[in-house]
Every structure is written in structure tokens, then in C-alpha cells.
Amino acid sequence: MKKNIIYVFAVITLLFGCKKNDEYIFDQSPDERVNKVLDDLQAKLANAPNGWKAVLTSAANVDYNFYFDFNNENRVKMISDFTKESSTDLKESSYRLKAMQQPALIFDTYSYIHIIADPDPNVNGGTPGEGLNSDFEFAYSPTNNTAKGDSLFFTGRFKGSKLVLVPATAAEETSILGGGYAKSWDFHTISAYNTYRYGGQTYSWNIGGKIFTYFKRFTLGSTTYDINESTFDPFAKNITISWLDAGVVKSATSAYSFGLNAVNFKTPLVLNGVTLNSLGNFVWSDANTSLTANVNAGTQTITIAGAAAPLLNNPNLPAEFRNNSINQDTYYESDYGFFRDGVYNAFGIDQLTITNGRYYNMIYWAEYGSNYDLVAPLFVVNGALNLAFGFAGINNNAANPIVKNGMLSLAASGTVGTNPTTASWQNTMTLLRAAGGHYIVKKNSTNYDMVSADGRSWISWSLD
Amino acid sequence: MKIFKKLALICGLSMSLIACNKDDIDLTDADIIRGLGGDTWAQTNIDKWLYDSLVKPYNIGVKYKWDQFEFDISRTLIPPSEDKVIPVWSVLKDVWIKPYIAEAGKVFFNKYSPKSFILAGSNSYNDDGSIILGTAEGGRKIVFYGVNKFKVKGMTGYTPATDSNFVKTYFIQTMHHEFAHILHQNVLYPQDFKRINPILFQGQNWINMATNQSRLDGFITPYASSGFDDDFAEMVAIMLIEGKVGFDNIVNGLTGTSANGTTAANAKSYLRQKESIIVNYYKQVWDIDFYSLQNRCRTALNQYL
Numbered sequence: 205m206k207k208n209i210i211y212v213f214a215v216i217t218l219l220f221g222c223k224k225n226d227e228y229i230f231d232q233s234p235d236e237r238v239n240k241v242l243d244d245l246q247a248k249l250a251n252a253p254n255g256w257k258a259v260l261t262s263a264a265n266v267d268y269n270f271y272f273d274f275n276n277e278n279r280v281k282m283i284s285d286f287t288k289e290s291s292t293d294l295k296e297s298s299y300r301l302k303a304m305q306q307p308a309l310i311f312d313t314y315s316y317i318h319i320i321a322d323p324d325p326n327v328n329g330g331t332p333g334e335g336l337n338s339d340f341e342f343a344y345s346p347t348n349n350t351a352k353g354d355s356l357f358f359t360g361r362f363k364g365s366k367l368v369l370v371p372a373t374a375a376e377e378t379s380i381l382g383g384g385y386a387k388s389w390d391f392h393t394i395s396a397y398n399t400y401r402y403g404g405q406t407y408s409w410n411i412g413g414k415i416f417t418y419f420k421r422f423t424l425g426s427t428t429y430d431i432n433e434s435t436f437d438p439f440a441k442n443i444t445i446s447w448l449d450a451g452v453v454k455s456a457t458s459a460y461s462f463g464l465n466a467v468n469f470k471t472p473l474v475l476n477g478v479t480l481n482s483l484g485n486f487v488w489s490d491a492n493t494s495l496t497a498n499v500n501a502g503t504q505t506i507t508i509a510g511a512a513a514p515l516l517n518n519p520n521l522p523a524e525f526r527n528n529s530i531n532q533d534t535y536y537e538s539d540y541g542f543f544r545d546g547v548y549n550a551f552g553i554d555q556l557t558i559t560n561g562r563y564y565n566m567i568y569w570a571e572y573g574s575n576y577d578l579v580a581p582l583f584v585v586n587g588a589l590n591l592a593f594g595f596a597g598i599n600n601n602a603a604n605p606i607v608k609n610g611m612l613s614l615a616a617s618g619t620v621g622t623n624p625t626t627a628s629w630q631n632t633m634t635l636l637r638a639a640g641g642h643y644i645v646k647k648n649s650t651n652y653d654m655v656s657a658d659g660r661s662w663i664s665w666s667l668d
Numbered sequence: 669m670k671i672f673k674k675l676a677l678i679c680g681l682s683m684s685l686i687a688c689n690k691d692d693i694d695l696t697d698a699d700i701i702r703g704l705g706g707d708t709w710a711q712t713n714i715d716k717w718l719y720d721s722l723v724k725p726y727n728i729g730v731k732y733k734w735d736q737f738e739f740d741i742s743r744t745l746i747p748p749s750e751d752k753v754i755p756v757w758s759v760l761k762d763v764w765i766k767p768y769i770a771e772a773g774k775v776f777f778n779k780y781s782p783k784s785f786i787l788a789g790s791n792s793y794n795d796d797g798s799i800i801l802g803t804a805e806g807g808r809k810i811v812f813y814g815v816n817k818f819k820v821k822g823m824t825g826y827t828p829a830t831d832s833n834f835v836k837t838y839f840i841q842t843m844h845h846e847f848a849h850i851l852h853q854n855v856l857y858p859q860d861f862k863r864i865n866p867i868l869f870q871g872q873n874w875i876n877m878a879t880n881q882s883r884l885d886g887f888i889t890p891y892a893s894s895g896f897d898d899d900f901a902e903m904v905a906i907m908l909i910e911g912k913v914g915f916d917n918i919v920n921g922l923t924g925t926s927a928n929g930t931t932a933a934n935a936k937s938y939l940r941q942k943e944s945i946i947v948n949y950y951k952q953v954w955d956i957d958f959y960s961l962q963n964r965c966r967t968a969l970n971q972y973l
Contacts, residue, residue, distance in 0.1 A: 235700045242702065277710035297750060298733065300709050303702040312734040314749035314789050314816060323744040324790050333793030334744050341736060362736070362744075 238303045241346050245309070246301055248356065249274040249369075254377040255281075256356075256369040259461070260317065263337035263363040266441055267461035267470075268320060271372065271380045274299065283380055284316035285462045286328075287410050291385035306343040309358060321363075329439055339365045376464070384464035390486035391467045393495050394420055394431065394508050395438045398546030404555055406547070411438050415493060416546040417510035417659040418645075424499065424506050427476040430515040431508065433662070434647045443469075447476050448515055456480075466501070512659040514643060519610025521644040525652050526577065526606065528667055529570035535578075536568040536652070536665035541632050544661040551628040553581060558592045561585040568654075568665050575600050578620065579636055581629075593621030595633050611641030612654060635661050709733070714753050722757065726765065726778055730757060730785045738786045738811065748789040748815035756787070756818050756839065759972055764843045767964035771956045780850055784809040789816040798875065802842035807850040814838055820972040832973040840969060841905045848904035849897060855953045861945045862896045865938045868928060869893055883918065884926035886938025903942050911966025912959060915943070 230237060249256070255273040262268070271283040273294075280299045284290040297315035302308050311317050320338040322328055330336040339360025358367040372380065395413030399406050420431040427447050435444035435457070446455035456473040466484030473480040483497040483506075494509035529535060541553035554563045561583035572578035573596065580594025597614030599606040604616035617637045623629060640657025647653065650667035698704060714732070722728040731738065734747035769777045782804070791814040792800035803811045818839065819831040868885040870877055870893040877890035887893040892902035907915050919939050922932040930938075950958040 233700075235702065239700055239702055279710070298709065298712075300707060300733070302707060310734055311747075313732065313747050318746040318789065321744065322746050322790055323793050327790075332797065333795075335746075340746065341734065362741075 238307060241307045241344070242301045242303060244346075245307065245344055245356075246276065249309075250276045252371045254372040254374050257372040257376055257380070258367060258369045260320070260338065261366040261368075262320060263360070263365050264440070265459070266336065267459075268338075269385055269462050270317065271377070272369065280311070280315075282316050283385065284319070285385035285388060286316060286319055288386050288389045288412060290316045290319070291389060292383045294381070304343075304361075306345060308361060309342045309344055311340040337363050337365065339363050339367075342367050379464045385462055387465035387486060388462035388467060390488050390495065391462075391483065391497070392438045393486075393488050395436065396433055396543065396546050397438060397548065400548035401552045402549060402554060404552060409548075413438070413546060414488065415495075415508070415510045417512060418653070418655045418662050419511040419514055419659050420508050421511040421515075422506045422508040424475065424504075425478060428515065429475065430511070432514065432645065434645050434653050445473055445475060445480070446515065449476060451516075453516055510659070512657070514645065517610050517643055518646070521646055521652070522607040522610065522612040522642075524646075525612065525644045525654075525665075526570040528650070529568065532667070534569075534668045535572075536667050537582075538566045538568075538663050538665050541566055541581075541628070542635055542661045542663055544635070550661070551631045553628050553632060555628055556581050556583075556624070556626060558583050558585070558590070561590055561592070564589060566663070567668075568663075571599070572596075573620075576618065577606060577614070579614070580620070591621075593619065593623045595623075595636055596620050597636070608641060611657065612644055613641035615639050615641065707733070707735070712750075714750060717754055718757070721761065725774075726781060728781060728783055728785065730787065732787045732815075735786075738809075739788065740792070743792050744790075745792060745813070746789045746816075748787045752789075752815045752818050753787065755820065755823065756812070756815055759820055759835070760839065760843060763840050763965055763968040763972070764847070767961055767968060768847075768956075770964055771961045772954060776954065780847075780854065782808055782810050782846065782850065786811040787815045788813045790814060791817075796875075801838045802846070804846040804849065807846075807853060810843075810846055812839060812842065828973070835972065836909050836969065840909050844905035844908045844965070845898075845901045848901040851954065852897065852900055857900055857949050858945055861900060861942065864941050864945075865930075868930065869895065869899075871895070881926055883922055883939075884924065884932060884935045885928055885930045886935045886942075888918070888939065888942075899942070900946070903939075903946055907943065907946070907958075908962055908965040909969060911970075912962055914966070915962075 232240070252274075255271055258270040258272055260268045260270060269285040273281040278298050278300050279296060281294050281296045283292070283294055295315050297311065298313045299309065299311050302310055317338075318340050319328055320336045321340055322330070323333045323335045325332045328336050339362050341361045342358035343361050344356070344358050354371045356369040358369070359365075360367070389412060392411050393414040395411050396416050396418070397409040397411040397413040398416070399408050401407075418433045422429050422431075429445050429447045431443065431445055435446075435455075437443075440459075441461060442457070442459050444455050444457040446453050448454075454476070456475055458469040458471040458473050460467045460469050462468075463482065463484070465486065466482050468482045469480060481500050483499065484501055485498040487496045488494075489496065492507075492509065494507050496505050496507045498505055540549035542550050544550035553566065556563050564582040564584045566579070566581050569578040569580075576596040576598050578594045578596060580591055583590045583592055595614075596618045597606055598604050598616040598618060600616070606613055614636050615638070617633075619633075623633070635656060638656055642657065643655040645653040645655055647664075651664065653662050653664050655662040718730050722730060730753070732748050732750070732753045739745055765777065765781075786809065788811060792803075794800065800813055802813060814834075817834060819826045820835055821828075821832075865886045868887070870890075872894070874882075874890045874894040877893060879890060882888075882890045882893050885893065887899060887902075888906045889902045892899040906918075910918065919936050922935050925931050926935065947958040950956040950961070
């Protein structure tokens with residue numbers, strides 16, 4: 205009996221336990237709160253009187269500048285410093301704000317911001333299937349955005365890149381729409397990356413390089429500085445500047461990003477008694493093949509021009525380069541042949557063929573024969589690598605040493621196999637046996653650049 | 669005692685009934701849920717065109733604005749460029765929708781056509797370096813990749829040497845291929861189709877086959893040799909994009925012997941047997957004159973290449 209009453213009360217308690225309590229921990233429902241965040245964000249985006257200046261930092265830590273002009277009809281106009289064209293041509297596409305796990309800003313049809321994220325390497329030079337590790341779908345966290353003034357902070361939802369929007373001033377908007385980022389592109393005129401050859405066609409790198417020598421030189425104060433192709437990467441926006449201090453090479457390295465008619469070094473470059481924060485106001489001279497720039501937004505200028513030789517040639521490198529190959533009994537490889545006068549794969553060596561074979565890569569094999577080093581193209585024949593012919597640099601110690609005067613000299617030469625008369629291969633051999641020899645520039649323990657004595661041609665070798 | 673028990677039970681029951689008695693559900697709150705019923709945005713000419721040209725007549729929806737949840741989230745992809753949406757669908761309408769409707773009628777087409785299409789701007793890259801051109805899920809949803817590379821005759825930068833093949837094989841062949849799958853999933857092709865050259869199928873090894881080697885084994889493409897259903901879908905697709913003349917040229921041009929020892933004469937016979945089964949299948953099952961359909965598809969495609 206008593207038991208029964210307990211059951212009854214238990215059932216009643218259980219049933220009344222279902223009564224809901226509609227009070228929220230916050231003063232509004234989650235839907236109301238997310239709507240408020242999105243509505244506020246929409247109003248902020250669309251109401252900036254001069255649009256937004258933005259910096260997108262990819263997951264690979266490269267900065268790209270943008271300008272956005274949002275309206276209330278899901279349309280956005282943008283400028284991007286990714287290419288010279290996108291720096292000047294305003295492009296319109298769509299965007300929307302969406303309540304996902306976090307409130308999100310989605311650039312939902314293709315525009316400049318997607319070029320960086322595009323997995324197609326032909327679009328941005330990135331990794332196939334990955335692109336340059338960037339986003340076009342961004343999470344917006346209102347708590348991250350308090351107490352930071354007018355700026356808006358976003359995080360990429362897929363790769364984790366960062367996007368920071370700052371309201372542009374009228375002057376900045378005028379400068380950007382007038383091609384301010386395009387003028388920053390003039391900095392890349394000091395690169396050698398102008399065009400490349402592939403599949404019998406010539407393509408542009410979109411870098412716009414105009415100084416075709418491997419080494420570049422400028423003077424600041426009383427010191428001469430060197431910039432060279434092994435440590436200047438306009439694709440990743442990274443640069444090393446080196447100088448001689450009492451006969452010793454010193455250097456400073458930094459990533460950089462474009463400003464308005466300027467490049468800004470992310471870590472200030474501490475040079476010989478002077479710190480470089482930025483270069484700007486670029487003036488290219490066709491007559492002198494040189495670029496003049498203002499230092500640290502001041503009145504002092506530097507002029508960067510090409511040079512035939514390095515500041516200091518390390519005479520031990522040619523032997524080190526060869527010994528790596530000899531000691532490990534393996535070869536160095538390079539995707540293509542010579543980079544020459546601003547043209548990568550200048551002779552179109554990928555067009556070489558043999559019967560049933562297609563071009564694979566180029567190799568350098570020290571002491572391939574008892575008295576010669578081999579430089580040759582490899583071919584793929586029926587799925588296997590095939591060595592059909594090649595260039596032999598004679599190393600006959602007394603009369604013709606390959607390492608001579610601190611240079612790698614292949615002047616005394618012969619051939620292996622039946623060498624084709626094709627211009628691409630004959631021109632390559634002519635450059636290999638150039639009388640002045642080649643500088644060896646070390647990038648790291650397995651990567652070396654072989655640079656001709658006039659500084660106009662080089663091959664980048666990497667140990668297999 | 670007994671009565672009390674009953675009473676207690678009734679009491680409990682009635683309380684539970686009362687506790688369940690709710691007010692009518694208040695739906696006014698639903699209006700504030702963002703995105704309920706799908707994303708919305710200010711309509712553009714593209715949205716209007718898609719609605720008038722595809723949704724209204726065929727109940728086909730095309731999603732071109734980015735929605736991550738439509739894709740494999742392990743892949744890096746990007747949305748299509750707005751200026752490609754209408755061109756892609758004008759072409760698909762001409763070379764796929766219209767020929768089928770002309771041959772089999774709108775009821776047939778609307779009943780069997782996939783209803784949901786998703787566009788991606790870039791290709792989908794596999795780890796082995798190969799790329800995916802299109803995917804189909806259960807005959808309902810088809811994803812087209814590489815839309816930003818779409819160029820047909822008359823568009824700026826159209827290069828016949830590369831672009832014509834791209835359009836033909838990436839978009840049109842994929843469309844015909846997937847639609848053929850839907851047809852045979854509704855009514856299977858005759859079993860005889862599987863008995864033509866069964867031992868020559870390659871399964872997963874199809875990616876290592878060269879086109880001419882596959883054809884010498886009696887498969888119209890390497891992918892056709894991956895399985896019976898794909899053999900069927902690839903045959904239909906290639907016949908429809910190449911037309912009768914093009915298909916005959918492929919078959920009649922075979923010479924030599926394949927690495928598997930199939931002679932050209934046998935390969936030709938295999939391909940002709942498959943062709944004949946497909947033609948009969950279309951006639952008997954769907955009352956479609958395949959050669960007439962083939963003619964319409966190829967003629968329509970020709971104007972864009």
C-alpha cells in the first residue's frame with residue numbers, strides 16, 4: 205500500500221519533471237543573438253564610407269592586400285595585390301553572411317580572393333590540390349572583435365588564414381583605386397622571373413621581372429649590398445640582403461608585403477649600420493635597367509641594378525658541390541635546363557625526345573666516368589628512366605681540372621652517346637662549356653645553383 | 669484496497685495526460701531562425717535565368733554559390749566564376765536536355781533527369797595527381813568541377829586544340845555518362861551486355877590503361893573497363909558526343925593487337941555488339957531511336973566546338 209503511493213508520487217514527479225524552463229542564460233535566444241551579430245556585421249560592412257582595406261595572411265604566412273566595397277545586395281567589389289592586373293581592375297562578385305557554427309562571411313562566387321585559394325597550379329603557381337593555402341569562407345567572432353576599434357577580424361574556416369578589415373580613409377581609397385598596389389609591383393622588376401617556356405610555348409610568370417642577371421647590387425651609405433636569385437623569392441615574398449663585413453658575408457632575411465607604392469619588411473632588415481623597414485616610391489629605368497626606391501619612406505634613395513659576379517665567390521663550393529655527388533654516388537637533378545635572360549627553361553629542353561621516350565629531367569653526375577662529369581637529360585621509356593646521351597665535362601686533373609680558380613669549369617668537354625643536333629640541346633651544351641666556367645652558389649646542403657660567369661644563365665640543382 | 673489501486677492508477681494516468689497537454693506550438697519564433705529554408709540573397713540575372721530556364725520547365729536546381737557542405741570537405745575547391753554559369757547551362761541545355769526531350773518527350777525527361785546540380789570552379793585533385801571531372805550521387809545530385817575553365821566557340825580565349833576536348837569530355841561526356849547510369853538503374857540493360865568481353869575488364873587498374881589499349885580490348889575508354897555499368901555509361905556517352913561518324917571512325921580505325929592479345933577484329937566486334945545492345949535497349953525500354961538521338965546530340969554539340 206505504502207509502496208503504491210510512493211510509485212504514484214514517483215510517476216507524478218517524473219511527469220512534472222518535463223516542465224520546461226524558457227529562461228536563457230543570455231538575455232536572448234541563440235537565434236536572436238546570431239541574427240544581431242550578422243545584422244550588425246552586415247551594417248558595418250556595407251556602411252564603410254570609403255570601403256575596406258584588408259590584409260589576408262595565408263596559412264603559409266604570406267600577406268596579400270585587398271580592398272573591399274560591400275553593398276547590402278550581396279555584392280562586393282574588390283581589388284587585390286595578387287597580380288598587377290588585379291591591383292588595378294575593380295572586380296565585382298557576390299558574398300553572403302551565414303549562420304554556421306560561427307557567424308561567417310562567405311565570398312561565394314569567384315573573384316580575386318579565390319585565386320590564392322585555387323587548387324589549380326596554373327592559376328597561382330601553388331601546390332596542385334592545395335593552392336596557396338588560403339580561404340574565402342571566414343568565421344567572425346564578435347568577442348574577438350571587441351575593443352579593437354573599427355577593424356574586423358576573421359579566421360578562415362578551412363585553412364585557417366587570417367583576414368583583417370580596416371576602414372579605408374578617403375585618401376587610401378583614392379590611392380588604391382588609382383593603382384597604388386600596382387605600383388608596389390614595380391619592386392618585382394628586380395627579379396629575373398619574366399617568362400618561362402613549356403611544351404613549346406612561352407608563358408609569362410606574372411612577376412614582371414626585368415633584371416635578368418642572377419646577382420643584383422645596390423649601395424646604401426658606404427656599403428655595397430647584394431640580392432641574388434637564390435634568396436629572393438617574389439612568389440613567397442621573401443628576400444635576403446647580404447653584404448661584406450671585413451671580408452665576411454653577412455646577411456639579413458625577411459618576408460615582405462606590399463603597401464601602397466611600397467614594400468614593408470615584416471621583420472626590419474638590420475643591415476650594416478642601417479635598419480630597413482620599407483622601400484617605396486619605385487621608379488624603374490629602362491635606360492639603365494635599374495630600380496630606384498626611397499628608403500624607409502624618407503628622401504634617401506637606393507638604385508638596384510644587375511651584376512655579373514657575386515660580392516664574394518666562395519672558391520670551395522665547386523669542390524663541395526662535386527663531392528656530394530661523388531661521395532653519395534648519386535646525381536643532382538633539375539626540372540628543366542638553363543634559366544637565361546629572364547626566361548626559365550630558356551631553350552625549351554622539355555621538347556627533347558628520343559624514340560618512345562619523353563623528357564623527364566636534367567641531371568648532373570660528378571665522376572660519372574673515371575675522368576668526366578655527366579650533364580644529361582633523362583627520358584621516360586616504357587615507365588623506366590633512360591639515359592640516352594649527354595655532355596661530358598672532362599676532368600683530367602693536370603691539364604683540365606673541373607674546379608679551376610674557384611669556378612666549376614666544363615670548358616674541356618666531350619659527349620656520351622649520340623647527341624641530337626636539336627638547337628635546345630646544342631645551345632645548352634654551348635652554355636655548359638662556356639670558357640669562364642660557372643659560379644656555384646649554395647642554397648642549402650642539397651641545393652646549389654650553377655651560375656655562368658656572366659651571371660646571365662643558371663641551373664638550380666638539387667641532390668637526388 | 670483494489671479500488672484504491674485503481675484510483676491511484678487513474679489519478680496517475682490523468683495527470684500524465686494533463687502534463688502532455690500542450691498549447692498549440694508557437695511558430696512565430698521560427699521566423700528568426702536564419703537560413704531556415706535555405707540561404708537567401710538578393711536575386712541577380714543569373715538566378716532569374718536559372719529559374720526561368722531550368723527550375724520552371726524541368727525542376728532542375730543549379731547551385732553555383734559556394735556551399736561547403738555540398739563537397740568533400742577534405743578537398744581544396746573554389747566556387748565558380750559568375751560569368752560561366754549561364755554559358756555552361758546553355759550548352760548543357762542544347763546538347764543534353766533538348767535532344768532527349770525531342771526524342772522521348774518532356775514527361776520522360778522530367779521523370780528521370782537528376783534534379784540537383786552543384787558547380788565548382790576548380791577541378792577536384794586526387795592524391796595521385798589525377799583530377800575528378802564530375803561526381804554523381806544516387807542519380808539525384810551531380811557535381812561539375814572545373815567550371816572556370818569552360819570555354820566554347822565564340823568565347824574570348826577559346827583555343828580549339830585544347831578547349832574543345834575539355835568541354836566535350838569534362839562536361840558533356842560526364843552528363844551523358846551519369847544520365848545513362850540513371851536509365852540503367854531504373855531498367856537494367858540486357859545481361860548479354862556483360863557477356864561480350866568479361867575477362868578483359870580491368871577493375872581498379874583502369875587508370876593504368878591507355879585509351880588505344882582499352883579500345884583494342886573492346887572498351888571505348890579506359891574507364892569503361894572498370895566495370896559493367898561504367899562500360900555501358902561510357903559507351904552511351906562516347907557515342908552521343910562523337911556522333912555516328914565519329915564513333916565509326918574510332919571503331920574502324922582500330923589496328924594491331926592489344927597487350928592482352930585481343931585482335932583488332934575482335935575488338936571491333938565487341939564494340940559493335942555493345943553498340944547494338946544499347947540501340948535495342950533504348951528502343952525497347954525507353955522507345956528512343958538511339959541513332960536519331962545521337963544525331964541530335966552531336967549536331968547540337970558541333971556548334972560549340
